[in-house]
Each structure stands twice: as structure tokens, then as C-alpha cells.
Amino acid sequence: MNAHFLFEPDAVGIVSAKSKDSILELLAQRFADSYGLDAGDVLDRLQEREHLGSTGFGRGVAIPHARVDGLRRPVAALLKLQDPVEFAAADGLPVDLVFGLVSPEQSGVGHLHALAAISRLVRDERVHDALSEAPDVEALYGLIANAADRDAA
Secondary structure (H helix, E strand, O other): OOOOOEEEEEEEEEEOOOOHHHHHHHHHHHHHHHHOOOHHHHHHHHHHHHHHOOOEEEOOEEOOEEEEOOOOOOEEEEEEEEEEEOOOOOOOOOEEEEEEEEEEOOOOHHHHHHHHHHHHHHHOHHHHHHHHHOOOHHHHHHHHHHHHHHHHO
16 A cells, blocks of 8 residues: 555554553554554553654644564554644644554664655645544545555555
């Protein structure tokens, strides 16, 4: 589907979270359930990356990302939050869309290309608005799959 990252339908969720920490926990569990990764390891890596600086992208979007062992290519997940949560984003706004990206430990440029592809998606006003208004996980997945296919073309 996407040249830069794998994105499975079950890696999408609409969830309720009360804090940045709970978002990262939900995201790590989503990666574990969707891609067979160790949730504790993913959570540790996501938290390590967050300690370097918030991955709050702006405009209500966060892109937590990390590198972990046991992957052959970058994988992505998407959580839409039922209510916005403070995430220490650059623009100070709480987030309600959280794209997670986990890449192989040794992926240098591949990780950066995958991050760039996700950031292009969320900067696109039409995609951003459609994601914000999507009623269910099927619609969310379809939007990302279609937008990623256009991006790859």
C-alpha cells in the first residue's frame, strides 16, 4: 500500500485517553496487537523519544515514533481520541489524532522517509479535516490508505 510504511486496518482505533502517558500506552498496545511487537518494549522506546522533546506536531496531531528490534520495515498506527488531550505540542493545542510510527532499529533513512510521509498526510488540509470528521475506524483506515496511495503515485 505505502512505499514508506506498513499500515494494517487493525492498527486503527478510536479511543479514550486522559493523558499523554495513557496515549503512549494505548499506542504501544495497538502496535503489539497489530504487528506482534512487545508492548512494553515499544512503550519504553516511545517514552524515551518523548523525553527528547514532544512529538506533538501541531494542529491537534501528534506523531510519536521510535525504533525497535524485530521489524523488517516501518509500521504505523492511528488513534483518534474521543476527547483532545494535552500533549505539549509546539502550538500548545491538545491532540486528538495520534499517528504512531515504529521502525526497525537500524533504519536510518527509512524511518525519516516514513515520518516525512506521515507529516505530509497530516499537513494536507483535506486529509486532516476528513480524519477529524471520520465517524469510525473503517473510514479512518480508508482515508489513510487512499491518501498514502496518492502520495506514493
